[in-house]
Amino acid sequence: MDEKRITGKMNIVLCAISILVLVILLFPLFWTLITSLKTEKEIFQIPPTWYPHVLNTRSYAAQIETGDFNMFKSFFNSFMISSGAMLIAVVLAVPASYAIARYRFVGRKAMLLGFLVTQMLPVSVLLTPMFIMFRNMKMYNTWGAAILADATIGIPFSVLILKNYFASIPKALEEAAYIDGCTRMSAFLRILIPVAKPGVVVCAIFSFLYAWGDLAYGMTFILDQEKRPITAGIFNFMGQYGTKWSYLTAFAIVAIIPVTLIFIFMQKYIISGMTNGAVKG
């Protein structure tokens, strides 16, 4: 609906409504942020305070010191695991999606269906078999196990998204490259991938975010708290210090830093990823 611009009073009313919607929707985030900056005493105060009367940055400072409240290490683990999963997903998905978009090879439909079905897979189906597999591969309790497992979420998503991008590139562009002396491989690497770059960025972002949000794999395949991702760290901490809300909320805020950064700098990619990924398949 490319509706014409609304002006005047109606515009002000709609803006006010949308701000109200935003305030309600983002309240949990606001509340978490505020709480993370309060002292334990102020958190338990009734009625609650709507902003920290005494600013307490202890919960953040403790995360880079040694001891139980250190989340810095977990953050780093999460970062490495998510980057690894992202790399695998993008490297494998780019050629695969190109193949689906361009060539009508034997078994194409079946493979496409396979990628679609994996998106419906509940994580619990894979946990025990993967657990046994990683033990046999001597990868249990390493980042590698989580990386390999997390990539299985990113790959099918990326293949399905990217095939639409590659399919939308005119064939003439590729043919022109051949005429200019490109081989199939160099045309793919030097012409097609750069043109499909927005799609590749979408895939990278989502593969990273899926891995960043994962709890089940990180918690099941990695035993040592030292090597676990931040989600597992938070879960663990909740079990041990369930009511230390100043620390817990600060962990939550730190865990969403990458999400926030990605959102601020790459918003348009996210919306494109959500719509393409879901509707098309």
Add this chain to the structure above:
Amino acid sequence: MKRIKSFFRYDNIGLLYILPAFAYMMFFVGYPIISNIVLSTQNVTVRNLVNGQKQFIGLDNYIAIFKDGVFIKAMGNTLTFTVACLVFQFLIGFVLALLFSKNFTFSKTVRGITMIPWMMPMTVTALMFKFMFSTDVGVINFILRTAGIIKENIEWLTTPDTAMIAVVVANIWIGIPFNTILISTGLTTIPQELYESAAVDGANAWQRLTRITLPLLRPTIESVLVLGFIYTFKVYDLVYVMTEGGPVNSTHLLSTYSYKLSFDMFQYSKGSSVANVLFLILLLVGMLYLKITMQGEED
């Protein structure tokens, strides 16, 4: 050699491009799916997981779980959870999409910002809602008390009935952006002229909604609901972090119960059976979805 070369000459060269991704998925997903089926027909517990004799016991695990009260309860919970989430997140998402389809100053910016909940790690979302729903420090109790809706603090997460409400609310929060953005995209495909000519013919806003928007949006609505069903039916982290299935199994979903059986009680084969039932249900719904979307689409 020559035959191999000619096989890959034209379209089949695509196989070489797709092979790495396909092999990866076969190894890390395909094989585990099969081995999970095998596992569910054995008697694997912590004693014989890695090495040791695994015995084939046929469908005994499936028979056992269908006689297990907690499994039946988890099945019911999963359905309640999914339906409750779908209804509310769809309705709210729909209203928001209609709001943002109007072209006012903040429409695009605000719609963009509302996507944030969807991107957050579910563990973090669970933590935030656990905090807000906690009995004494919880801001939700405070707001309800101040508004005069309740007199005494509700023990949201430790009472069976209210615990389900709490996890549903948290999941709706995650689901709203997904619904909003997909319905928004659907709305952009409806030609504006239809509304203009309807207005000329004297149709009021309600008539325009029910006679133009809803019928034309049907394909979008169908996919939003089916996809929402699939995503919600297999939710795991959110509930596991908020309640671990408790109190008294009142929020156990098939996913959390399967995890609990396998990794808390070490009854791996039983846990696998529950996971397979969950997967089968999703597969059936998924096939329905594919049938809807693949219709008339060549690829």
